[in-house]
Amino acid sequence: MTATVIDGGQFQYQVQFSARRRSVALQIKQGQLTVRAPVGISLEEVRNLVDLKQRWILKHLKQSIQLTKPDWLALGKLPMLGNQLSLDVRVGAKSAVALAQDTLLITVSSRCRTERRHSVMTKLIQQWYCAQALNWCCQRVRYWQEKMALQAGDIVIGNWKAKWGYCKHNTELGFNWRLLMAPQWVADYVIVHELAHLTYFNHSAPFWQLVEHHYPDARVAERYLKQNQHWMML
Ligand SMILES: [Zn+2]
Known part of the structure; x- marks a missing residue:
């Protein structure tokens, strides 16, 4: 598995390529987006997909950040x-x-x-x-x-x-x-x-x-x- 960090303008995200994957999946956890993609898909294609899903991503990133524990200290x-x-x-x-x-x-x-x-x-x-x-x-x-x-x-x-x-x-x-x-x-x-x-x-x-x-x-x-x-x- 290989990983690349991409600056998507409004947010940064990590792309993880895996030979075992068959389709692209977006995962949002603790205010971070990870894109899991099959080997063979180009970064250009990933970028296009993320652009297409930008509204959905921003909405869920916001919710996820709100659910993240504050650092009280x-x-x-x-x-x-x-x-x-x-x-x-x-x-x-x-x-x-x-x-x-x-x-x-x-x-x-x-x-x-x-x-x-x-x-x-x-x-x-x-x-x-x-x-x-x-x-x-x-x-x-x-x-x-x-x-x-x-x-x-x-x-x-x-x-x-x-x-x-x-x-x-x-x-x-x-x-x-x-x-x-x-x-x-x-x-x-x-x-x-x-x-x-x-x-x-x-x-x-x-x-x-x-x-x-x-x-x-x-x-x-x-x-x-x-x-x-x-x-x-x-
Ligand atoms: Zn009880």
């Missing part, structure tokens, strides 16, 4: 339950994280090598989010379990790619720290959802009735999570 801000925190990064004697009003002060140890700073910062921020998440989730579980007349067991905070929470048979509830990146009304929905599993250990109609009885906007919150989860990560 580079932006210098972090989402927090519907608010936005500013990041203030310094080098100091010891690595630490502290919140002062709406600013998260990150101190990276001066002994930390420059090339490792980004990953150390990410780790510090994630640890900070986890601690906040434990606090916030415990508080919200206490609030909702009283309203729902239920009793949860231990609360565990986790880091998962594909789930927001869980409920175990022993009444332990787990929540993803990334929920704190969502607005509060969305994070609250996940608390109600997991608590409702203490009554119904499935996603049956009675389960949804119970959730919606306590949280009428459950479906809206569910949709919000699906549509926004790509930016709720570090």
Whole structure:
């Protein structure tokens, strides 16, 4: 397989030739266009095809860029339950994280090598989010379990790619720290959802009735999570 990068004017793209291909395919991923073409097709033909499809490509590139995760550290801000925190990064004697009003002060140890700073910062921020998440989730579980007349067991905070929470048979509830990146009304929905599993250990109609009885906007919150989860990560 050979690859060539072409400047298409409004966007750059990569052309990959493969002997196994029979037709040309356009693929857009993370704001990047790749053209896969069979060996034997000329770059001129590829260019013509891309020109022909330009409107479609631009539309999908735009959508794809919108779905790409923002680089929070580079932006210098972090989402927090519907608010936005500013990041203030310094080098100091010891690595630490502290919140002062709406600013998260990150101190990276001066002994930390420059090339490792980004990953150390990410780790510090994630640890900070986890601690906040434990606090916030415990508080919200206490609030909702009283309203729902239920009793949860231990609360565990986790880091998962594909789930927001869980409920175990022993009444332990787990929540993803990334929920704190969502607005509060969305994070609250996940608390109600997991608590409702203490009554119904499935996603049956009675389960949804119970959730919606306590949280009428459950479906809206569910949709919000699906549509926004790509930016709720570090
Ligand atoms: Zn569920």
